[in-house]
Amino acid sequence: MKRQLIAAVGVAAMVVGLAACSSDGKKSEDKSGSTSASAADKYKGKTLKVWTMTGSAPKGWSDSVKTEFETTYPGSKVEFADQQWTGIGAKITAALSEGSVDVVEVGNTQTAGYAASGGLLDITKDKAAFGGDTWPANQVESTVLDGKQYAAPWYVTNRVVAYNKDLWAKAGLGAAPKTLDEFYADLEKLKATEGVADPIYMPGQEWYVYFGLLSSEGGKIAKKDGDKWVGGLGSPESQKAFETYKKLQSYSATGPKDKDEATPQQKDVFGKGNVGAMIGLGWELPDEKAMPKDKIGFFPLPGKTADKPSGVFLGGSNLAIASQSKNTDMAKDFLKIALNDKNEGIFPANGITSNKPALDSAITGEFATAAKAAASVGAITPNTPNWASVEDNPNPVKEFLTAVLQGGDFASTAAKYDEVIAKKLNQKQ
Structure with missing residues (x-):
């Protein structure tokens, strides 16, 4: 997949969202053990903007994630926008620098470039919360630059x-x-x-x-x-x-x-x-x-x-948070839901290799089964921001x-x- 070398964007602006608390500063619980409305409503009135590429998410994935997030956080809204791969480099670069997107799908050969430019949020401390302990090493490689985690692997495919x-x-x-x-x-x-x-x-x-x-x-x-x-x-x-x-x-x-x-x-x-x-x-x-x-x-x-x-x-995509997003906490909670077993499991159910080998046992179909067998010995291109200039x-x-x-x-x-x-x-x- 051809990837366009991106231009540099600004250094990250850290925006920390404060979760609403009960009057004594602690989260209260109802009799069922769930968090109170004050915690669940922390994103009420907020909209999270998510870009995915046309044809990437399998049928039902976006609806499932949107429903689960908006149900978990009443009054919030997830707004998906499909993008075309053609010319996407310049478009993502502009959106990252402007802060006009919160979560974005990036190709695994593109990720290092966006990270090096300062366009992606460092999520190293959040890796475990996103399920990162189970991600395959050959998928994680494309999401890390200089020892820091800038994206979460989402799915891969191969020939x-x-x-x-x-x-x-x-x-x-x-x-x-x-x-x-x-x-x-x-x-x-x-x-x-x-x-x-x-x-x-x-x-x-x-x-x-x-x-x-x-x-x-x-x-x-x-x-x-x-x-x-x-x-x-x-x-x-x-x-x-x-x-x-x-x-x-x-x-x-x-x-x-x-x-x-x-x-x-x-x-x-x-x-x-x-x-x-x-x-x-x-x-x-x-x-x-x-x-x-x-x-x-x-x-x-x-x-x-x-x-x-x-x-x-291994061709595929990662999910990343824009460093200029004004909704970084909301974006992190979105990734927890987007990458959970239920939603990540939609990929193998549609014959696509997910970021969790345990879920891929559900893969069926001749092509998907063959691709799964080869994915375990797959590799990505050199993880450097300049790789796109080689592919071009x-x-x-x-x-x-x-x-x-x-x-x-x-x-x-x-x-x-x-x-x-x-x-x-x-x-x-």
Whole structure:
């Protein structure tokens, strides 16, 4: 997901809301043990403004959270506003600096940028109250900067192998492969099957797939060396990952080496019905008219051994509080409700990986089950405010993949693009 580098915004303004108390300064309780009206009414007449991206929250989540919050705090109002990803960087930057939003969804590759600019509230002391003790480490990573918690992980998703069940059957293939070698053998059978144009469609610049393979080998696209970032494309781990990537891509005769999965849209290529498989996200599948859902199967991209699938890039979003919000206490109480088991559980019920592994046992469906299996070995991009400049075109990782696939020397090409990555990541804010 492309992320736009954001501009700096002002330093946080701390606004502390005072909870209403009973006349003796203590919260009273009614016979049922619940807090008195004076405590419950502390947000009476106040409106909390929450921005989420269109398509992020599963059906029913916003209504559930809004109802629970407004019932818990009578007289309060939660106002949700859907936003589009396109151009969202500048829009969020402006809203954070103006204090015109209280709680905002931010992509996990964006969070460090907003935090570094001063736009997000430090919620380190509130982590436990939000359920943070159960958050997976590979999701928490994107919410922390310089040891401080600036957001709560909300949900993640990742790519899996989608395959054409009819072609799979025609090639005499049975159960999903458990190792990369088994997958290569399946691709060979598909290659020899009449009517199969490509065993798998995989363009040369599918860098998210390469990213996952690199994480499987224990490598990183970039890492800190002292106080400087250095590129990791030239590492031994990268070379091993690239060999796997190259072999997979070799089964895609029609996949251009100088294009990514959006040029053309791989769902359109796969939807023609003559391609054995593709690697993609849930919303990258063909339209129902092109290929009915029951004709598509899913499995995580296998690893070198059967005990663990290949690594994946964890795309997803976090929820954060604007540092300039005038309703920070209200926003914190909102997050407690938004992230509780009831509401976070709506994600796995809709086939999306939540921020709580215990809830994800409820995940059903072939795609969601495959994605869940791979999520446990997922990773995110380097957690730095400058990462967006690497993803923006020209993307050095994409150019590296194309150059080596087209015959370029691995070592010298990797060194060239590692230098580009380091320059981008070490730019002064």
